[in-house]
Amino acid sequence: MAKLVRLKDIADRIGVSTVTVSKALSGQKGMSEELRNKINVLADEMGYVPSVSRKMGNTVKSYTLGVLISEAFMSEYSSFYNRMHQQVSQIAMDKGCFTMLEVVSAENEKKKVLPRIISDNKVDGVIVIGRLSEDYLNMIKEESNTPMIYLDFCNHSGDEDAVVSDSYHGAYVLTNHLFNMGHRYIGFVGTILASGTITDRYLGYTKSLLEHGHPFVRDWIIPDRDLKTGEMDYDRFFVLPEDMPSAFVCTCDLTASMMIKRLRENGYKVPEDVSVVGYDNYLFPGLCDLKLTTFGVDSYEMGRNAVINLIRKISGERYRQGVTIIEGHMIEGESVKRIDP
Structure with missing residues (x-):
């Protein structure tokens, strides 16, 4: 039996991230046409079969998951949330799903403009990374039935599903x-x-x-x-x-x-x-x-829990409701000195 070709195999051959490969194969923006064509040609040569096709062959539903991030968390140095978004995208792909990112501007948040990925019915569910105002999130709940999971924050409203660090x-x-x-x-x-x-x-x-x-x-x-x-x-x-x-x-x-x-x-x-x-x-x-x-912070485990919970929530399966807390661990560095009490 021929070896299954993964996105990571293509990424390693061409020297880019798996997220870039996924975007190229799904026609998303964010790269040159030269790189996109190079990735598609290599995927064909290696015999890559999209995970969606494999999953559908096993009668498992594939979903498109939206990712919402406030523009306040997308600055040049806010790399923690960039990494978290990449991890969510990779985990979703491993589950046979795709992700669509929308950055919410401060103006749209203030004016309570519904995200395009929701208003245009482009996604089956949404992961909100970082923080958006409670009023804005309540507006989304009122104007759509889109399942949502909050990642790395929660508003403690009692009816939300979230994954946070401790x-x-x-x-x-x-x-x-x-x-x-x-x-x-x-x-x-x-x-x-x-x-x-x-x-x-x-x-x-x-x-x-x-x-x-x-x-x-x-x-x-x-x-x-x-x-x-x-x-x-x-x-x-x-x-x-x-x-x-x-x-x-x-x-x-x-x-x-x-x-x-x-x-x-x-x-x-x-x-x-x-x-x-x-x-x-x-x-x-x-x-x-x-x-x-x-x-x-175990951001990968946080992302994994968020993706799995959202997929189960969309499909109507049982999932862990409420706030899920992911433990971390202390790491000693060079920025603390022992002193005499």
């Missing part, structure tokens, strides 16, 4: 680690209430403080982004307090890299003078020359 526990573990390394004066960098994940990480941080008998100091809670838009702004935020703590828990690795930059601009060395921890274990290359101590 932000509360992760920040709690990181703060405990700082205490174990001798730190007693610990700040938090992140705009509280800007998103559910940031707030959960703040609450995990405060739990650790309270358990160690160190209530938080208001001046040590440092915003990193706009509360309404969620846009990170180095010039407006990251303002250091006059009375400095010895360590900071940051809401993500990107925030941690910017905080390290701000500390160095003000004459502090990391970790010699101030220790810093991040969250996500994912940072755009070149943004930080230190290996961060951080909390690793």
